[in-house]
Amino acid sequence: SQTIHQWPATLVQPVGSPLSLECTVEGTSNPNLYWYRQAAGRGLQLLFYSVGIGQISSEVPQNLSASRPQDRQFILSSKKLLLSDSGFYLCAWSPTGVRGYEQYFGPGTRLTVT
Amino acid sequence: SQQGEEDPQALSIQEGENATMNCSYKTSINNLQWYRQNSGRGLVHLILIRSNEREKHSGRLRVTLDTSKKSSSLLITASRAADTASYFCATRPRAGGTSYGKLTFGQGTILTVHP
Numbered sequence: 001s002q003t004i005h006q007w008p009a010t011l012v013q014p015v016g017s018p019l020s021l022e023c024t025v026e027g028t029s030n031p032n033l034y035w036y037r038q039a040a041g042r043g044l045q046l047l048f049y050s051v052g053i054g055q056i057s058s059e060v061p062q063n064l065s066a067s068r069p070q071d072r073q074f075i076l077s078s079k080k081l082l083l084s085d086s087g088f089y090l091c092a093w094s095p096t097g098v099r100g101y102e103q104y105f106g107p108g109t110r111l112t113v114t
Numbered sequence: 115s116q117q118g119e120e121d122p123q124a125l126s127i128q129e130g131e132n133a134t135m136n137c138s139y140k141t142s143i144n145n146l147q148w149y150r151q152n153s154g155r156g157l158v159h160l161i162l163i164r165s166n167e168r169e170k171h172s173g174r175l176r177v178t179l180d181t182s183k184k185s186s187s188l189l190i191t192a193s194r195a196a197d198t199a200s201y202f203c204a205t206r207p208r209a210g211g212t213s214y215g216k217l218t219f220g221q222g223t224i225l226t227v228h229p
Contacts, residue, residue, distance in 0.1 A: 034216075043202070043221040044157075059216075090156055101145060101206060103217060105156035 002027035006091050006106035013113055019064075019078040021109050023091030026072065031093040033074040034103065035066055038088040050074060051096070086113045120203060120223040128228050133190040135223040137203030138183075144206045146179055147217065148188050151200045160188075160201075165208070195229040 048066035
């Protein structure tokens with residue numbers, strides 16, 4: 001069966017510090033991968049998605065970047081965090097092709113920028 | 115932009131009652147999905163309804179879709195305290211264009227079921 005991991009679970013970082021959040025998927029190959037941010041337990045904002053290694057699409061211009069160095073690894077980064085980067089970050093995957101309709105979410109990372 | 119909009123924003127009911135949540139969207143869709151999120155956790159997929167379907171059931175869940183009104187509803191029958199969570203609708207656009215393949219989530223409905 002497929003599983004998705006995210007770490008760390010919680011993170012407190014000062015303004016101006018770098019960020020690296022990691023997401024890995026097991027039990028599938030060539031998944032579509034997604035990074036979302038959720039503010040105050042409300043709607044999800046799609047930040048990045050990837051359909052393959054090195055292929056990243058950015059949805060919202062911002063202080064963050066994403067990379068996919070391996071097939072099942074998706075990394076969210078920032079060189080200098082802003083207070084507005086605080087939130088709940090969720091990684092998700094979906095199968096490619098016709099079956100790729102449902103998305104499967106990781107447990108999330110709670111980021112607080114102080 | 116967030117296409118799906120849920121209504122109500124919050125719903126509080128007693129165990130055993132039915133809970134109905136509504137979702138409206140703006141553009142043509144391939145399918146509409148409902149997800150559940152327990153506090154501080156990731157989202158869990160509940161049910162998917164395609165644009166050519168009008169109703170779908172899964173256990174105590176019933177989803178309807180009205181593409182002419184661009185709206186959907188999620189009914190949870192005989193609710194339980196364990197159903198307490200946030201519920202989100204998500205739309206997948208019709209094939210073609212740069213937005214194909216991605217989901218757009220609504221703001222969610224917070225459901226509280228009192229024992």
